[in-house]
Amino acid sequence: MTDTSIAFIGGGNMARSLIAGLVRQGTAPAQIHVAEPVTALREALTAEFGVKTYAGASEAAAQAGTWLLAVKPQVLRDVCAPLQPLAAATKPLLVSIAAGITSTQLDRWLGGDVAVVRAMPNTPALLGAGVTGLFATPAVTDAQRTQADRILASAGGTVWVDDEALMDSVTAVSGSGPAYVFLLAEAMEAAGIAQGLPAEAARTLVQQTLLGASRMLDEAGEAPGELRRRVTSPGGTTQAAIESFQAGGFEALVATALAAAQTRGRELSAAND
Incomplete structure (x- = not known):
């Protein structure tokens, strides 16, 4: 085991995207260990990236100085329980991408005195075009912070926050954010088709726009507001559309939606405590 070796606990889509990014950036496959209970997923990861895979979490974690938890929030407590003795013995860096699970919960579930980094990537990470919000507890060293940043930066940009409470805001803005864009695209396509555009043309126009x-x-x-003003000619078509959005309370609706996502993140934390 080395401090730079990484154990992924869970081998699903987000883990796969991070593994792909790490290998692309030069991390040796031998330094990456993946615990995944589904045989077909293990075989696919080994075939594609040459990484070492294991059926059990403890087997993979024993090989690495950094553990990246990439499982669903509702099962994370059960995943952590058998890792407690190993965490106490090896003092790994723990990186969690589980929404709504706090560093205090993770520290408790792993027996205490654990260096925890919470990370919230988003789905464009699958294309190497994501962005990740990160928070580190005081127990995380500068070297460990650099290690966490290196791992998540393999899938896109990174932004660090100093207050863990802001991680729910990160989730609301960027973690869930791609779905807001997809909803807008869906609505624009439907409106274009309703106005007479062929479906294929409407989709191409929306996607490329x-x-x-x-x-x-x-x-x-430049700021979004400035870019918007540049394409909004007085009395023109864009102004008519923008005024319609604003008359419907567009900005307030966005704020309400993000607040709902933030609240749900807090509820997930409470539900898994």
């Missing part, structure tokens, strides 16, 4: 707008947000180096 959202892709281009995202690139402008990323590359222009």
Whole structure:
């Protein structure tokens, strides 16, 4: 075992995307160990990336100085229980991508005195285009913080927050955020078709419009409000549409939606305590 070796506890889609990113960036497959109970998933990970796989979590965790928990929040407590003795003996860095599960819960479930980093990636990580919010407990060293950042940066950008309570806001903004964009795309497609556009044309127009707008947000180096103003000519079609959005309470609706996601994150934490 080395401090830079990584054990993924869970080999699903998000773990796979991180493994792909790490290997792409030069991490040796021999340094990556994956615990996954589903045989077909283990075989696929070994075949594609050359990583070592195990049926049991303890087997994989014993090989690594960093444990990345990539299982569903509702089963995480049960996953942690058999890892307690090993955590006490080896003092690993624990990185969790489980929404709503706090560092205090993780520390308790693993027996205490554990260095915990909470991470909230989003689904574009599957394409290497994600963004991850991260929080580190005081027990995390600078080297461990760098290690956690290296792992999550393999799938996109990273943003650190100093207050763990803000992780529910990270979940609301970026963790759940892709679904908001997909909902907008769905609504725009339907409206275009209702106005007479062929379905294929409507889909292409919407997809490329959202892709281009995202690139402008990323590359222009200007605030969203300024970019919006530039394409909103006085008295034009865009202004008519924007005014319709605002008359319907668009900004307030977005704030309400994000608050609902934030609240649900807190409820998940309480439900799993």
